Amino acid sequence: xxxxxxxxxxxxxxxxxxxxxxxxxxxxxxxxxxxxxxxxxxxxxxxxxxxxxxxxxxxxxxxxxxxxxxxxxxxxxxxxxxxxxxxxxxxxxxxxxxxxxxxxxxxxxxxxxxxxxxxxxxxxxxxxxxxxxxxxxxxxxx
Amino acid sequence: xxxxxxxxxxxxxxxxxxxxxxxxxxxxxxxxxxxxxxxxxxxxxxxxxxxxxxxxxxxxxxxxxxxxxxxxxxxxxxxxxxxxxxxxxxxxxxxxxxxxxxxxxxxxxxxxxxxxxxxxxxxxxxxxxxxxxxxxxxxxxxxxxxxxxxxxxxxxxxxxxxxxxxxxxxxxxxxxxxxxxxxxxxxxxxxxxxxxxxxxxxxxxxxxxxxxxxxxxxxxxxxxxxxxxxxxxxxxxxxxxxxxxxxxxxxxxxxxxxxxxxxxxxxxxxxxxxxxxxxxxxxxxxxxxxxxxxxxxxxxxxxxxxxxxxxxxxxxxxxxxxxxxxxxxxxxxxxxxxxxxxxxxxxxxxxxxxxxxxxxxxxxxxxxxxxxxxxxxxxxxxxxxxxxxxxxxxxx
Amino acid sequence: xxxxxxxxxxxxxxxxxxxxxxxxxxxxxxxxxxxxxxxxxxxxxxxxxxxxxxxxxxxxxxxxxxxxxxxxxxxxxxxxxxxxxxxxxxxxxxxxxxxxxxxxxxxxxxxxxxxxxxxxxxxxxxxxxxxxxxxxxxxxxxxxxxxxxxxxxxxxxxxxxxxxxxxxxxxxxxxxxxxxxxxxxxxxxxxxxxxxxxxxxxxxxxxxxxxxxxxxxxxxxxxxxxxxxxxxxxxxxxxxxxxxxx
Ligand code: SF4
Ligand code: SF4
Numbered sequence: 001x002x003x004x005x006x007x008x009x010x011x012x013x014x015x016x017x018x019x020x021x022x023x024x025x026x027x028x029x030x031x032x033x034x035x036x037x038x039x040x041x042x043x044x045x046x047x048x049x050x051x052x053x054x055x056x057x058x059x060x061x062x063x064x065x066x067x068x069x070x071x072x073x074x075x076x077x078x079x080x081x082x083x084x085x086x087x088x089x090x091x092x093x094x095x096x097x098x099x100x101x102x103x104x105x106x107x108x109x110x111x112x113x114x115x116x117x118x119x120x121x122x123x124x125x126x127x128x129x130x131x132x133x134x135x136x137x138x139x140x141x142x
Numbered sequence: 143x144x145x146x147x148x149x150x151x152x153x154x155x156x157x158x159x160x161x162x163x164x165x166x167x168x169x170x171x172x173x174x175x176x177x178x179x180x181x182x183x184x185x186x187x188x189x190x191x192x193x194x195x196x197x198x199x200x201x202x203x204x205x206x207x208x209x210x211x212x213x214x215x216x217x218x219x220x221x222x223x224x225x226x227x228x229x230x231x232x233x234x235x236x237x238x239x240x241x242x243x244x245x246x247x248x249x250x251x252x253x254x255x256x257x258x259x260x261x262x263x264x265x266x267x268x269x270x271x272x273x274x275x276x277x278x279x280x281x282x283x284x285x286x287x288x289x290x291x292x293x294x295x296x297x298x299x300x301x302x303x304x305x306x307x308x309x310x311x312x313x314x315x316x317x318x319x320x321x322x323x324x325x326x327x328x329x330x331x332x333x334x335x336x337x338x339x340x341x342x343x344x345x346x347x348x349x350x351x352x353x354x355x356x357x358x359x360x361x362x363x364x365x366x367x368x369x370x371x372x373x374x375x376x377x378x379x380x381x382x383x384x385x386x387x388x389x390x391x392x393x394x395x396x397x398x399x400x401x402x403x404x405x406x407x408x409x410x411x412x413x414x415x416x417x418x419x420x421x422x423x424x425x426x427x428x429x430x431x432x433x434x435x436x437x438x439x440x441x442x443x444x445x446x447x448x449x450x451x452x453x454x455x456x457x458x459x460x461x462x463x464x465x466x467x468x469x470x471x472x473x474x475x476x477x478x479x480x481x482x483x484x485x486x487x488x489x490x491x492x493x494x495x496x497x498x499x500x501x502x503x504x505x506x507x508x509x510x511x512x513x514x515x516x517x518x519x520x521x522x523x524x525x526x527x528x529x530x531x532x533x534x535x536x537x538x
Numbered sequence: 539x540x541x542x543x544x545x546x547x548x549x550x551x552x553x554x555x556x557x558x559x560x561x562x563x564x565x566x567x568x569x570x571x572x573x574x575x576x577x578x579x580x581x582x583x584x585x586x587x588x589x590x591x592x593x594x595x596x597x598x599x600x601x602x603x604x605x606x607x608x609x610x611x612x613x614x615x616x617x618x619x620x621x622x623x624x625x626x627x628x629x630x631x632x633x634x635x636x637x638x639x640x641x642x643x644x645x646x647x648x649x650x651x652x653x654x655x656x657x658x659x660x661x662x663x664x665x666x667x668x669x670x671x672x673x674x675x676x677x678x679x680x681x682x683x684x685x686x687x688x689x690x691x692x693x694x695x696x697x698x699x700x701x702x703x704x705x706x707x708x709x710x711x712x713x714x715x716x717x718x719x720x721x722x723x724x725x726x727x728x729x730x731x732x733x734x735x736x737x738x739x740x741x742x743x744x745x746x747x748x749x750x751x752x753x754x755x756x757x758x759x760x761x762x763x764x765x766x767x768x769x770x771x772x773x774x775x776x777x778x779x780x781x782x783x784x
Contacts (some may be wrong), residue, residue: 056612074581076675076716077665077667077675079576079581079669079722080726081723091706092764095643115764128701129710130706130709131703131704131706132707135706135707153667182699183697183698183700184622184699184713185617185698190622190698191622191624191694192621192692195683195687253681253725254680254682254696254697254714255680255681255713255714257677258678258679259680265661265662266660266662267660267662269656269657270658270659270660272682273659273660276660326654326657326658327654327658327688328690328773329689329690418584477692479690479692480630481771482635482636483632483635484633485631485632486630486631487630487631487645488620488629489692495621496621533608
């Protein structure tokens with residue numbers, strides 16, 4: 001009785017596990033097919049103002065959100081307002097200007113934040129609250 | 143999945159799919175409502191900076207309170223060793239889980255940022271009764287799950303009473319916790335009451351028993367059976383007493399506010415000149431939701447099933463109204479910041495706030511109900527929750 | 539620094555100043571180009587407790603300089619749905635039931651020392667900064683509005699729709715709760731809140747901002763020398779906003 005039960009359960013588990021395996025294989029196959037066929041072009045975005053970024057570029061590419069998050073907690077919770085890793089600081093350098101000399105939001109199409117995030121398919125949650133353009137306080141130098 | 147001699151799962155039938163479809167449509171409408179509130183923002187609801195908790199909270203609190211009360215039948219069977227309640231024990235535990243899921247879903251979908259559920263799960267402020275409630279709810283699901291396992295698995299049956307006792311205690315704590323959400327609002331007169339905790343416990347018994355009766359009968363009907371009349375009569379009497387119990391504590395609550403804490407203006411508002419709130423209180427909560435069902439439930443001459451169903455329905459309507467009057471009525475009445483002064487401002491100080499629920503939030507609230515029924519229906523289809531025969535004779 | 543067990547009045551006195559005395563010229567105006575009270579990379583400290591004094595006798599009905607200044611400072615707009623629009627500070631007009639005396643005063647987050655909003659917040663998004671300013675960390679606010687239910691002063695607003703055109707120093711957005719920040723971004727660079735500045739500019743001087751803990755601060759001096767009161771003092775929240783002439 002118990003054995004029969006166990007075997008029955010075992011079979012069910014096995015079939016479930018198989019399903020997962022098959023799904024995974026199908027999915028990964030699917031993705032690689034897509035990757036092979038769709039040539040996703042590298043993101044292009046306007047160059048930033050200033051000489052260099054606050055951290056080496058390769059580190060920034062990978063860890064910018066860690067810096068931002070760390071800074072955000074320090075600023076909000078403790079009132080530490082050093083500009084180095086602040087979001088406002090990023091925007092000050094990376095916001096582009098349009099033909100009329102007005103700042104374009106960094107999350108607009110083709111702009112610094114947006115272009116990379118579209119490429120990496122990561123949703124940005126910053127700019128529903130944060131200003132995506134430099135504040136009026138920032139010097140209007142190119 | 144052990145087969146039990148006395149229980150079966152509900153088989154596919156036209157009734158089953160019909161009710162499932164109805165519950166599914168209601169749930170879907172709720173999801174659409176929630177999506178609308180979420181993408182447009184809460185201005186599409188009747189809620190505002192004056193009335194910050196609206197109809198979704200009414201339904202959520204109703205469902206959560208009812209969930210703990212739904213476990214009542216199971217508790218009577220296993221904690222108080224009353225075998226006559228056993229046929230409903232499994233179903234009542236399933237209902238507890240289903241109603242809680244419905245209530246929590248509404249609560250979560252009403253958040254300003256439901257996408258941050260993960261934040262709510264990883265950041266806890268242990269001073270907050272709200273955070274404690276999250277643990278109480280998750281723990282409740284867990285314990286009731288184990289409880290069900292003990293009931294289903296013949297080899298585990300001997301632990302049923304012990305786990306049942308744990309679940310029983312847990313649910314008392316849970317209801318107290320839910321009531322305390324309001325108890326912590328020291329500045330709001332409507333919730334400033336010592337009887338809030340006992341009131342919520344009796345409310346849970348009443349709401350939960352009414353829903354057990356209604357959804358239980360529905361499931362039996364789907365299964366082509368009827369609830370054992372003897373058991374139905376017992377639940378009927380029980381529900382009658384719970385309705386009286388709620389009425390008693392409601393009276394105590396208002397009397398304390400009048401004579402002990404001295405919240406006269408608030409009481410004047412709810413009881414005398416609060417317009418729709420006064421009407422809802424006396425007309426729906428007291429008359430339709432208390433007096434009429436109490437008569438139907440306690441007088442022997444109304445013992446037919448039709449009266450029982452009507453009474454249970456009225457209890458549910460009265461219950462929703464009660465929570466509505468409590469939560470919304472308690473918010474539309476302005477906070478008193480400057481005693482002895484009349485107050486005006488651009489921010490609605492000193493005036494009774496407006497609140498008219500919108501379709502989206504009503505849909506979300508009803509969706510919670512739909513989800514609860516849907517979860518129940520799925521449960522009874524895959525596991526043997528329903529007694530094979532509800533005639534009362536072959537129960538040995 | 540345990541302020542819980544001593545009476546508010548005593549706390550104002552017993553706390554020594556942070557060692558950096560701010561030179562105050564007139565209420566709300568400071569010599570900002572002196573050394574900052576706190577370096578940019580230094581966290582806010584419990585040595586300070588920022589507060590406000592509202593002199594009800596100087597405030598007049600019909601003036602809303604403080605309110606407009608706040609709205610401009612933080613980009614609070616008008617969506618033509620007044621019931622759901624955010625108001626961080628509002629003018630309240632009072633009439634005494636017995637004497638008919640008319641009063642007018644601004645009301646905002648009272649920056650409670652024992653803030654109910656912080657106690658009830660499930661995620662810890664509502665918090666009290668070391669220097670006493672009560673804020674919402676909108677990164678962890680889930681928009682449950684329990685804090686709004688708990689606040690005795692109706693000081694908080696929920697954002698009911700998508701916003702655009704936010705200010706860099708005042709991020710705000712749909713689905714989170716917000717309230718008066720005591721202009722924390724200005725305080726951090728040693729300026730007074732926008733409402734205080736506007737009131738002074740309007741020639742009213744009904745608002746005094748300062749450090750309750752600093753004996754030499756004009757705010758602390760006035761609190762020590764005149765009778766002021768907390769709103770809903772019965773709740774014992776030890777608010778940082780005090781009213782005189784009420
Ligand atoms: S006034 Fe309200 S929002 Fe401000 S700290 Fe006190 S409880 Fe919190
Ligand atoms: S609305 Fe936000 S700040 Fe207020 S209690 Fe909820 S999570 Fe905390």
